[in-house]
Amino acid sequence: MSDNDKANADFLEKIGQVAPAQAPKPITKKDEE
Amino acid sequence: MAQGLTNKVGFKVGTTSPASIDLSTYVTSFTLNRSVESLDVTSMGDTGRRQVAGLQNNSITVELINDDAASAVLQTMNTLFATNAYFKCALDSASSGSAANPFYSGLMLVDSITPINGAVGDLGTQSLTFQVSGAITVTTTGSF
Numbered sequence: 664m665s666d667n668d669k670a671n672a673d674f675l676e677k678i679g680q681v682a683p684a685q686a687p688k689p690i691t692k693k694d695e696e
Numbered sequence: 697m698a699q700g701l702t703n704k705v706g707f708k709v710g711t712t713s714p715a716s717i718d719l720s721t722y723v724t725s726f727t728l729n730r731s732v733e734s735l736d737v738t739s740m741g742d743t744g745r746r747q748v749a750g751l752q753n754n755s756i757t758v759e760l761i762n763d764d765a766a767s768a769v770l771q772t773m774n775t776l777f778a779t780n781a782y783f784k785c786a787l788d789s790a791s792s793g794s795a796a797n798p799f800y801s802g803l804m805l806v807d808s809i810t811p812i813n814g815a816v817g818d819l820g821t822q823s824l825t826f827q828v829s830g831a832i833t834v835t836t837t838g839s840f
């Protein structure tokens with residue numbers, strides 16, 4: 664992905680046209696059990 | 697390709713990158729206008745005006761046959777209206793990307809469409825100009 668493509672994706676996120684990419688949830692102790 | 701006919705221009709649009717809805721077969725005229733703002737940096741000692749390039753200010757002007765089938769012009773443009781849409785265009789959509797046939801892509805603001813246009817007996821068309829939103833990415837590899 665070029666710098667411009669990244670800037671475009673960030674722009675769409677900023678104006679609310681696309682939902683922000685969700686970061687994976689951290690694994691908790693409860694998940695491991 | 698050397699000098700020749702303009703009959704292979706490719707034009708794709710879409711809501712995701714890379715643009716995937718191919719409208720090339722509906723295009724009857726296409727212009728990609730690339731420009732940069734000119735910043736005057738003339739200073740003491742200069743004997744003539746000097747300029748440097750500022751921000752890009754690009755636009756696309758396209759004339760489309762207003763086909764109303766799914767994934768054709770009418771429904772695609774109605775869906776993209778009032779949004780920033782991804783686009784991709786090339787001089788020759790059938791050839792690979794190269795210095796002689798770069799692929800241009802980016803975002804454009806679909807701020808104006810003409811879903812109904814024409815006099816009695818006319819072919820329905822959309823004659824549109826879009827401002828490019830941000831800069832243009834130019835690639836010289838891959839396929840359209």
